[in-house]
Amino acid sequence: MVGYRVQNKESFNPDYSCPCCSLILRDPVQLIDCGHRICQSCANEQEGDIITCSECHEKTNRNKLLIDRGFKNDMQILPVVCSLCNWTGILNIYQNHLDQNHQNPTCDSCGQKFSSVNNLDRHIQYDCEKTTVDCLLKQFGCQEMILQINLSKHYLSEQHQHVLMNVVRHLKSISSNDIYKHLQIPSETTINHRQRTDNETIQLQEIDEIIKVLLDGVETLNDDLQRLSNESVHHKNLLDSLTPNLSTLKISMEEQNRYLDGIKINQEVLQQDIESMTQKLNDMKTSSYDGTLMWKIINVQEKMGQQLRNY
Numbered sequence: 365m366v367g368y369r370v371q372n373k374e375s376f377n378p379d380y381s382c383p384c385c386s387l388i389l390r391d392p393v394q395l396i397d398c399g400h401r402i403c404q405s406c407a408n409e410q411e412g413d414i415i416t417c418s419e420c421h422e423k424t425n426r427n428k429l430l431i432d433r434g435f436k437n438d439m440q441i442l443p444v445v446c447s448l449c450n451w452t453g454i455l456n457i458y459q460n461h462l463d464q465n466h467q468n469p470t471c472d473s474c475g476q477k478f479s480s481v482n483n484l485d486r487h488i489q490y491d492c493e494k495t496t497v498d499c500l501l502k503q504f505g506c507q508e509m510i511l512q513i514n515l516s517k518h519y520l521s522e523q524h525q526h527v528l529m530n531v532v533r534h535l536k537s538i539s540s541n542d543i544y545k546h547l548q549i550p551s552e553t554t555i556n557h558r559q560r561t562d563n564e565t566i567q568l569q570e571i572d573e574i575i576k577v578l579l580d581g582v583e584t585l586n587d588d589l590q591r592l593s594n595e596s597v598h599h600k601n602l603l604d605s606l607t608p609n610l611s612t613l614k615i616s617m618e619e620q621n622r623y624l625d626g627i628k629i630n631q632e633v634l635q636q637d638i639e640s641m642t643q644k645l646n647d648m649k650t651s652s653y654d655g656t657l658m659w660k661i662i663n664v665q666e667k668m669g670q671q672l673r674n675y
């Protein structure tokens with residue numbers, strides 16, 4: 365199954381179309397990790413436990429799909445125009461209309477017959493080799509005739525990307541206030557709205573990120589300031605407590621100096637004592653204690669020389 369094909373899809377809020385099949389959502393399920401919605405049947409067609417979002421390529425585990433009944437209820441009253449006739453009604457009864465009025469539809473482009481509108485829609489979206497569509501950027505110069513089945517390939521092509529770049533540059537060059545006036549975007553280019561909104565959202569997110577980083581920086585600076593202020597108070601206290609110690613230290617140093625001076629004087633006295641003692645000792649060496657007269661003859665060699673010369 366695929367979503368609902370309608371003639372007036374482009375007049376709808378882009379949120380109502382499925383990024384997988386590009387049609388109006390049928391039984392929307394929300395991918396919890398990115399918030400985008402796809403048809404339940406489109407989710408079922410992806411194999412494996414991981415569902416890749418066609419809109420943003422975020423991967424969501426299959427058990428994290430949320431059947432979005434609220435969204436489905438909101439969509440029930442959307443006014444739709446039948447893709448195969450000019451019937452109009454609300455989405456709620458559209459399938460009923462298709463089942464009753466278009467039982468064996470034929471592909472306009474290739475002539476192939478189908479057993480249900482849903483099979484036809486699937487054929488047009490994924491298989492038909494004749495159905496062509498206009499590029500959504502046709503009004504900006506992307507004129508190529510594109511096969512429906514090649515549409516996603518076309519959006520990735522260099523030629524289309526080039527046009528897209530020009531559009532983005534153009535949008536950037538005019539102020540956001542003037543965008544609506546200048547562009548007068550027709551309903552076919554709802555996707556441009558979305559792309560532009562996405563661009564703006566990305567820019568806003570970037571600014572948001574920058575503000576967050578700046579806020580973090582300011583917080584860090586505040587913390588540093590607080591810490592430094594605490595430290596300075598601590599240092600001041602330490603200094604205050606050290607000041608009386610300093611004068612005590614000064615007094616004790618002066619005392620020590622006086623003590624040292626005293627010691628110096630004592631030392632000088634001691635030195636003098638030692639010198640006089642040495643003198644006494646020398647004198648004592650020439651004294652006799654047992655009545656024997658002792659001569660101390662000094663310079664014997666010289667005196668002998670003198671005597672010898674006298675003879």
Ligand SMILES: [Zn+2]
Pocket residue numbers: 366367382383384385386387389390402403406
């Ligand atoms: Zn779908």
Ligand SMILES: [Zn+2]
Pocket residue numbers: 395398399400417418419420421422
């Ligand atoms: Zn997504």
Ligand SMILES: [Zn+2]
Pocket residue numbers: 446447448449450451461462465466
């Ligand atoms: Zn119809």
Ligand SMILES: [Zn+2]
Pocket residue numbers: 471472473474475476487488492493494495
């Ligand atoms: Zn066909």
Ligand SMILES: [Zn+2]
Pocket residue numbers: 499500501502506518519523524527
């Ligand atoms: Zn294009």
